[in-house]
Amino acid sequence: MTLSIWRYSHFVLALVSSLFLLVAAITGVILAIEPIAHQAKGYDVRKLDGISLGTTIGVVKENYDEVFALEVTTAGFVKAAVLTSEMETQDVYIDALTGETLAIVQERPAIYSFATNLHRSLFLKTLGRVFVGIIAFLLLAIAVTGFLLLIQRQGGLRKIFARVHKDYPELRYHVVLSRWFIIPIIIIAFTGVYLSAEKFELIPSPETELVEYTSQDDAVRYDRVTEIPFFKETMLSEVREVAFPFSSDPEEYYEIALSDKEVYVNQATGEIVRSTTYPFIEAVSKISWVLHTGEGTVLWSIVLLLASISILYFMYSGCVMSIKRLSKKGRTLKMPDKDDCEYIILVGSETGTSHSYARALYQDLTAGGKNVFMTMLNTYSAFAKAQHIIIFTSTYGEGEAPTNARKFIEKFKTISQPNEIAYAVVGFGSREYADYCKFAIQVDGLLQAQAGFIPQLPLHKIDNGDVAQIKEWGAQYGKRIGVTLPLDTKNKVKKAAALQDFKVLKRTQLNVDETFIITLQPVKKTSFISGDLLAIIPPDTTVARQYSIARVGDTIVLSVKKHSMGKGSSYLYSLNEGAIIKASIDENSHFHLPKKARQAVMIANGTGIAPFIGMLDTKAPTEFYVFWGSRTAASTALYDDYLLKKYATNPRVHFYKSHSREGDKQYVQDALRVRRDILLKVIEDKGVIMICGSLAMQNDVLDLLEETLSQYGTTDIASLKESGQLKTDCY
Numbered sequence: 001m002t003l004s005i006w007r008y009s010h011f012v013l014a015l016v017s018s019l020f021l022l023v024a025a026i027t028g029v030i031l032a033i034e035p036i037a038h039q040a041k042g043y044d045v046r047k048l049d050g051i052s053l054g055t056t057i058g059v060v061k062e063n064y065d066e067v068f069a070l071e072v073t074t075a076g077f078v079k080a081a082v083l084t085s086e087m088e089t090q091d092v093y094i095d096a097l098t099g100e101t102l103a104i105v106q107e108r109p110a111i112y113s114f115a116t117n118l119h120r121s122l123f124l125k126t127l128g129r130v131f132v133g134i135i136a137f138l139l140l141a142i143a144v145t146g147f148l149l150l151i152q153r154q155g156g157l158r159k160i161f162a163r164v165h166k167d168y169p170e171l172r173y174h175v176v177l178s179r180w181f182i183i184p185i186i187i188i189a190f191t192g193v194y195l196s197a198e199k200f201e202l203i204p205s206p207e208t209e210l211v212e213y214t215s216q217d218d219a220v221r222y223d224r225v226t227e228i229p230f231f232k233e234t235m236l237s238e239v240r241e242v243a244f245p246f247s248s249d250p251e252e253y254y255e256i257a258l259s260d261k262e263v264y265v266n267q268a269t270g271e272i273v274r275s276t277t278y279p280f281i282e283a284v285s286k287i288s289w290v291l292h293t294g295e296g297t298v299l300w301s302i303v304l305l306l307a308s309i310s311i312l313y314f315m316y317s318g319c320v321m322s323i324k325r326l327s328k329k330g331r332t333l334k335m336p337d338k339d340d341c342e343y344i345i346l347v348g349s350e351t352g353t354s355h356s357y358a359r360a361l362y363q364d365l366t367a368g369g370k371n372v373f374m375t376m377l378n379t380y381s382a383f384a385k386a387q388h389i390i391i392f393t394s395t396y397g398e399g400e401a402p403t404n405a406r407k408f409i410e411k412f413k414t415i416s417q418p419n420e421i422a423y424a425v426v427g428f429g430s431r432e433y434a435d436y437c438k439f440a441i442q443v444d445g446l447l448q449a450q451a452g453f454i455p456q457l458p459l460h461k462i463d464n465g466d467v468a469q470i471k472e473w474g475a476q477y478g479k480r481i482g483v484t485l486p487l488d489t490k491n492k493v494k495k496a497a498a499l500q501d502f503k504v505l506k507r508t509q510l511n512v513d514e515t516f517i518i519t520l521q522p523v524k525k526t527s528f529i530s531g532d533l534l535a536i537i538p539p540d541t542t543v544a545r546q547y548s549i550a551r552v553g554d555t556i557v558l559s560v561k562k563h564s565m566g567k568g569s570s571y572l573y574s575l576n577e578g579a580i581i582k583a584s585i586d587e588n589s590h591f592h593l594p595k596k597a598r599q600a601v602m603i604a605n606g607t608g609i610a611p612f613i614g615m616l617d618t619k620a621p622t623e624f625y626v627f628w629g630s631r632t633a634a635s636t637a638l639y640d641d642y643l644l645k646k647y648a649t650n651p652r653v654h655f656y657k658s659h660s661r662e663g664d665k666q667y668v669q670d671a672l673r674v675r676r677d678i679l680l681k682v683i684e685d686k687g688v689i690m691i692c693g694s695l696a697m698q699n700d701v702l703d704l705l706e707e708t709l710s711q712y713g714t715t716d717i718a719s720l721k722e723s724g725q726l727k728t729d730c731y
Ligand SMILES: Cc1cc2nc3c(=O)[nH]c(=O)nc-3n(C[C@H](O)[C@H](O)[C@H](O)COP(=O)(O)O)c2cc1C
Pocket: 348, 349, 350, 351, 352, 353, 354, 355, 393, 394, 395, 396, 397, 398, 399, 400, 402, 428, 429, 430, 431, 433, 434, 435, 436, 437, 438, 464, 465, 729, 730, 731
């Protein structure tokens, strides 16, 4: 909430002030160049703290018939207003030690005068100055809110210079540049506000302190200014301006502006006759001026120049970011607060079927005027106003919960709802599995047994995402609550894949773990990729068994564990080279290696390595980190030709093997625990994490991932799943 307030303010402020800010930033860039170009002239030939005012006055008087004034500029140049031999008044830069003329002071280039006027007042005089003051204030507000957003994004003030998460370039460089220039921009804006306030006399200026001194009659009179102690002791570095006396009349004084005061000095005795100390506010004004203009300090001028350029970049990148954010907003659900909703939809989905129907339900209920909140089963909590809970969940593995629902049962037992709840559970599953909709059945049972939970409809099961079945439920439930629920989704109805012939090219013997590798080739040309499933119906059975495919060249490589009672594995093991079998390829797009992934962590145990054998066989420059757990070293020897030997010299493929029954007795999650840095790096670099193997292993790995992300990460499992950075295919 706080984050969105800051982001919203940052955006609105930037939008309102954008045009003026653009003018101020461009002119700021030009004006920042001026002190750099000026300093580059190099008339600061002497160190001013080693030359006395007396010396300079002496030499300049020797060189010119008449001198009216001296000025020590912020650039360290000494400027004199003199009368030349042609009786012309002229401003010249001089060598403070010799009085020699270094150059005639040129008129300020027109571009800088133009830029100054535009920068200060937009050529609108007082009104323009007011505008500019307001813009400076807005810039200050933008910079401060931006700073807060930066701290939030980087995870705290101390982590401001920590690694920036990879994102699209505009966002990434918005963050990178703001780390360097946010403070200079705050300084520019603050001093801009200050200078404007000062211009409009909004800053109280205290009276200056004037002290008059009476001169001593017996004071020593000197012939030469160089001999007068005051002039001998005052170094040029303390001097800002000197106005020379018009004549030798003792009533005519040197009027000298020093860094902290103004003094009138008797030209013959060196006595100070009058002194005016500047108030503190004067020093603040001076510092503000230097900080805002960079006058006299090349280094700061360069910082100001870069900061002004960065403001232009922030305006561009901020525009791109806002457009992206707004277009994304249109695509995502804008949900009310969970505690304001009467209807709660809880989802458990592995491959998105239940989720897409849940979204349709959300939209239908919302269109029917209900206040609805939708979340994952894992994020179950107490809902202040909830009266209806609808659960859409699939079943995975062997009758188990999908990843985003695996914590539900545990949480449900500890959380109580404030109101009585009317509930309905819809189970998504497949009759092909022995444990048809088992998880939904378990959830329904749990709710039934819970006091305060009243079933609104009995458990409804959906076989293979059947549209007619879900619509039927929609009609029944809609009737109960008086809302039409068409539950239309854009889900394509999956056609049952056609059976085709596959030839057995090779089948190995069983290894120590009773697993074998079988290589098949489609008889007719067919398209498939690693991660898809090969479905076979063993003789004398009606239910298909699916095996994860590794595509190696044009062949299908399956890694199978032979179960003594397993009809599918026994059938495959009975096949000899040359045999032809009927099977179909089921596309399993949720477990494909993303084409764009430049880094992938592949986590497997046992035969779960199968799809990865094929995914590694790519020409793409992906960096692979393969964590593979097996019981013993001997368990993996069977795969050496496909893995260790094949990629032995490939620097892109890194293997981390763990054995649970020998050596260190490590499980795959133990090996991952010590290489958490790899997980974090791959997530940060927008790579993918893929898990294939037993559900028990998957759960342990997800626990580790969750723990790792909560300690060091900037995201969570749900977001990784949503963005496709975490893919699981376990059984
Ligand atoms: C590896 C795997 C295991 C599955 N296990 C079961 C199961 O035990 N029981 C079941 O009814 N359905 C099982 N299914 C089928 C899914 O539950 C079904 O396809 C469901 O529509 C998926 O919904 P989702 O995309 O929302 O996760 C399994 C599917 C796969 C790919």
